[in-house]
Every structure is written in structure tokens, then in C-alpha cells.
């Protein structure tokens with residue numbers, strides 16, 4: 466999704482007067498995406514994306530997210546650039562929401578990711594991890610293990626409505642994470658949501674990354690585990706070893722993993738699957754409403770959690 470908040474032509478025209486983007490020619494809500502309200506703008510200055518930040522994005526985090534895009538772009542990573550107003554600010558207010566304008570990135574996200582896409586994603590993820598190393602701001606992961614517990618507390622009572630037995634299954638997972646969640650692995654800036662819909666390609670070439678609104682400081686290998694979940698499973702939730710091997714090899718061609726990171730991969734993949742199951746479950750049960758809102762099914766991530774629980778060796782993901 467999404468468009469949760471509507472914007473009138475009058476208020477948008479007034480908002481744009483502060484930005485060096487020319488005159489508004491047309492605008493329309495974008496159906497894709499989940500978290501924020503996004504609009505495609507055509508102006509006499511070109512094409513832009515207007516984002517109105519919704520419930521999961523705190524206004525005090527916006528300097529981190531927008532500053533990170535600025536930083537990564539300056540380091541040569543292809544991502545949107547925030548457009549500054551005449552007074553130098555990147556963040557304004559529109560229709561009662563914090564709002565920003567970013568440059569339009571050419572390309573399309575791959576509807577059917579191949580092993581070649583996965584390899585490119587592995588490479589760009591590792592490049593982003595290296596490029597983020599000297600970013601001056603930091604942000605704790607609001608959707609790390611403590612955040613998962615909050616989401617779970619808000620959904621647990623009704624979890625078995627979605628999948629019988631889910632409450633007991635996830636309770637047991639939390640006990641495992643309490644004991645075994647890895648602590649001493651390399652940390653840095655992670656994207657934290659690098660799903661196919663956030664990676665654009667032009668033909669076979671990766672053209673850029675979008676949607677940095679979950680970015681934070683956390684375990685680098687956790688970001689990789691999130692990509693394995695998002696890119697390397699088929700629609701029937703079977704793991705595609707060829708894609709996993711390609712993604713991991715792409716990553717390691719830029720940033721080799723330590724032995725401890727490799728060893729931790731099953732636990733990290735399991736935690737990441739739980740994290741996405743929980744946000745989906747929360748939204749499923751508590752229902753974000755709005756025009757063009759698409760809810761994502763938690764069942765997909767319940768299957769992935771079960772897959773990772775059965776992993777015996779990290780080599781099963783395709784590590785060399």
C-alpha cells in the first residue's frame with residue numbers, strides 16, 4: 466500500500482512553493498508500499514516522490530532516514546535524494562503529517578526474482594553496510610527483540626485465530642531467543658527491509674534501493690538474513706538453494722562473513738522471520754485502513770519461521 470492520508474491539490478500546491486521543484490503538473494497516490502502514504506508528483510522540474518509519514522515512522526527519526534539517503538548517495542550508492550526546501554529543511558508538514566520529497570528513481574522491482582537478481586542484491590547490501598560505516602547518526606532498531614515482544618503482547622490473544630497453535634509456537638520461540646539471540650557480531654547501519662519491492666532494476670542492472678524507513682543500527686548479518694527470507698523462498702515457501710547461494714556469494718564478494726556470523730545465520734533468519742510475521746500479524750488483526758491499503762499475509766512468515774527452526778547447519782542456506 467498505500468495512501469492512508471489524502472492530499473488536496475490546493476494544499477499540495479501551497480506545500481510545494483517552498484521546494485525547488487517548479488509548478489505542479491499532476492500527482493497521484495501510489496498503491497504499492499505498506500507503511501506510509503506515497504504520491505508520484507510530476508512538476509515542471511521533473512518527477513518526485515512525496516511521502517507522508519504514518520504510524521510506524523516517528524518524526525524524530527526522519528533526520529536519520531533522510532540523512533542516511535544523503536550519506537549513501539554521496540558514497541556512490543544509488544538511492545533517492547531528499548529535496549531540500551529553500552530554507553534548507555528536508556522535512557515539512559502536509560495534511561497533518563510530517564512529509565518529505567525525494568527524487569524519483571528509475572527502474573522496476575523484480576516480480577520474479579532470479580538467482581542473478583539475488584547475487585546483485587547480496588552485493589549491494591554489503592556495499593551499503595560498508596558505505597554506512599561512517600554515517601554520523603545512529604538509531605536503535607525499534608523492531609529488535611524488545612519491539613517484537615511489544616507486538617506479540619498486542620496480538621498474542623488472537624494469534625490462534627490466524628493459525629491454530631501459533632500462540633504456543635511463538636511463546637516457545639521467545640524463550641529460545643531469550644537464551645540464544647547472538648550479541649557479539651559486527652554491527653552497523655542496516656536497511657532492515659530490503660525486500661524485492663525496495664530494490665529497482667533496469668533490465669538486469671540494479672538501479673537503486675528505496676524505502677530506508679526501517680533503517681537502524683543492528684547486526685549486519687541480520688540484514689542479510691532478512692534478504693534470504695525475502696528473496697530466496699518460492700511462493701510455496703520452499704527455500705531456493707540456488708538463490709540463497711547466489712545472494713550469500715554476492716554479499717561475501719564485497720564483505721566476507723566471519724565464522725561467528727555464519728554460525729548465527731539460522732538464529733538470525735528465524736528472528737527476522739518472526740519480526741515480519743509479527744508486524745503482519747499486528748496489521749492483520751488491528752487493521753490499518755485507508756484507500757489502496759493492501760494487508761500482507763502473516764502465514765507466509767509462519768511457514769518461514771518453521772523452516773528455519775528445522776535448520777541444522779548454516780551450510781543449508783548455501784554458504785560456501
Ligand SMILES: Nc1ncnc2c1ncn2[C@@H]1O[C@H](COP(=O)(O)OP(=O)(O)O)[C@@H](O)[C@H]1O
Nearest residue numbers: 495497498499500501514545568569570675676
Ligand atoms: N524514489 C522513488 N522513485 C521511484 N518510485 C518510488 C520511490 N520511492 C517510492 N517509490 C514508489 O512508491 C512505492 C512505495 O514506496 P515505499 O517507500 O516502499 O513505501 P512504504 O514506506 O510505504 O512501504 C514503491 O514501491 C515505488 O513504486
Ligand SMILES: N[C@@H](CCOP(=O)(O)O)C(=O)O
Nearest residue numbers: 498499500658660676741761
Ligand atoms: N516488507 C514488509 C512490509 C513493509 O513493506 P514496504 O512496502 O515498506 O517494503 C513485509 O513484507 O511485511
